[in-house]
Amino acid sequence: MARQKTPRQKKRTVHPKKNKKIIRYRKPLNLNIGMIIFALIFVYMVFSVTAYFRRDKVQFYEVQEGSIVNNKTQTGIILRQEEVKTTDRSGYVNYYVREGKRASNGTRVYSIDETGKIAAFLAENGQDEVALKPENLSGLKKQLTGFSLAYDSDHFRSVYDTKLSLDAEVLEYMNFNTLDGLGDKMDKAGVNFQQVRTDQAGIISYGIDTYETLDPSAISESVFDRSKYKRSITKSGSLIEKGLPVYKVITSDLWSVIFPLTDEDAKVYGDKTSLSVQFPNQDLKISGNFSVFSGTDGKTFGKLDFDKYMVQFASDRYVNFEIISDRADGLKIPVSSVTKKDFLLVPTDYMTPGGDSTENGFNKEVYAQSGTSVVFVPTEIYYSEGNNYYIEADEKNGLKAGDYIVKPNSTDRYQLGPSASLQGVYNINKGYAVFKQIDILSSNDEYYTIKKNMTYGLSVYDHIVLNAESVNEGELIYQ
Numbered sequence: 001m002a003r004q005k006t007p008r009q010k011k012r013t014v015h016p017k018k019n020k021k022i023i024r025y026r027k028p029l030n031l032n033i034g035m036i037i038f039a040l041i042f043v044y045m046v047f048s049v050t051a052y053f054r055r056d057k058v059q060f061y062e063v064q065e066g067s068i069v070n071n072k073t074q075t076g077i078i079l080r081q082e083e084v085k086t087t088d089r090s091g092y093v094n095y096y097v098r099e100g101k102r103a104s105n106g107t108r109v110y111s112i113d114e115t116g117k118i119a120a121f122l123a124e125n126g127q128d129e130v131a132l133k134p135e136n137l138s139g140l141k142k143q144l145t146g147f148s149l150a151y152d153s154d155h156f157r158s159v160y161d162t163k164l165s166l167d168a169e170v171l172e173y174m175n176f177n178t179l180d181g182l183g184d185k186m187d188k189a190g191v192n193f194q195q196v197r198t199d200q201a202g203i204i205s206y207g208i209d210t211y212e213t214l215d216p217s218a219i220s221e222s223v224f225d226r227s228k229y230k231r232s233i234t235k236s237g238s239l240i241e242k243g244l245p246v247y248k249v250i251t252s253d254l255w256s257v258i259f260p261l262t263d264e265d266a267k268v269y270g271d272k273t274s275l276s277v278q279f280p281n282q283d284l285k286i287s288g289n290f291s292v293f294s295g296t297d298g299k300t301f302g303k304l305d306f307d308k309y310m311v312q313f314a315s316d317r318y319v320n321f322e323i324i325s326d327r328a329d330g331l332k333i334p335v336s337s338v339t340k341k342d343f344l345l346v347p348t349d350y351m352t353p354g355g356d357s358t359e360n361g362f363n364k365e366v367y368a369q370s371g372t373s374v375v376f377v378p379t380e381i382y383y384s385e386g387n388n389y390y391i392e393a394d395e396k397n398g399l400k401a402g403d404y405i406v407k408p409n410s411t412d413r414y415q416l417g418p419s420a421s422l423q424g425v426y427n428i429n430k431g432y433a434v435f436k437q438i439d440i441l442s443s444n445d446e447y448y449t450i451k452k453n454m455t456y457g458l459s460v461y462d463h464i465v466l467n468a469e470s471v472n473e474g475e476l477i478y479q
Contacts, residue, residue: 059466066332076259081252082212203250220297328442339468343390352408426465
């Protein structure tokens, strides 16, 4: 049996394994001076920007010319010479003189109808034949306009008083116009009534309250409680009982307005003998004699006396007005910008110009082992008052309390010590806080008006720190 031939096997060649690991070459770090400087600048810029945004910016105010008018609003009670008239019988009353009109002695003021025939006659004959005249409408419009201008929601009761006054006035206008046109018809109809004439000349008013006989010596704080105030007006055509008030006569043009004074008001106005006031309701400005007195309750009150324009207030008992303050013109600055600083007082005759400069200052005594000498110290003057300059104490290079200064061309010496404080603001025109003295003329809750054109003071358009407590003098200001 033949041997089966097997396929020839290939010879395998073995090669040695190659090393494929690659080692990178690291270049050395080359630092130069330029890179170092750039890095430092970058760090500084980052720090500066961060500090800038985190820093509290100082707010400033630009000084402007201006003034403050502190008109003080007051509410007063009107006192005048008034006499209340009562009726001697019961009946229906009809008026012939309008509210606030001046009547001479013997003028027919009202009629009293015991039977009520006048009211019935007017109801039957007056409705279609009588209308309000243009002057009537003008008077009503004026009264409504005045009420609208002076309305105060805290005294809503005045709405009812005004309504009663308007109702009475309209009815009076209608009755007056009716009686003028129906006089002959009333005579033919046999309508009889009692006419009443005034026995005094004066202003006629129909609003009756309890203050007609009130004397200033009886004033107390309670009379200004308007919630308890009552005022009655009898309308034409109303039934009135015998002995009740029917009208009153204001017999003099002299009248007074009394109003409460706070402690602050008493300080401001206490030494005044006259005041100018404005009545916004009447669009009227007048001056009156002024005095201060104590009420029965120990409270302080002011009293204004007038001798004209009384007729415009004949229907009023309470009145709102403004005390006109003196207008102070100057520079206007915020209250928050004002601070105080202490200064040394130096006699003005000790100041001398510097030997080699145009600066002014003082000759200071300096002590050394070799003896006593005099050194000129340039000094900034902050304010001058009387015979003294106000200077800042400087512990390092200037003058301080305890130092001696020498008077020019003399052997007189003065020891620094006395001091005084000044009100002022921090001026930041130069980029840092500099104290500038001010002289306050007037103020309110938000602003001061200060004197302008001061030698060591502020000028228009100067920039000052809005809040003086937020900086220190000499501090750099970032706006």
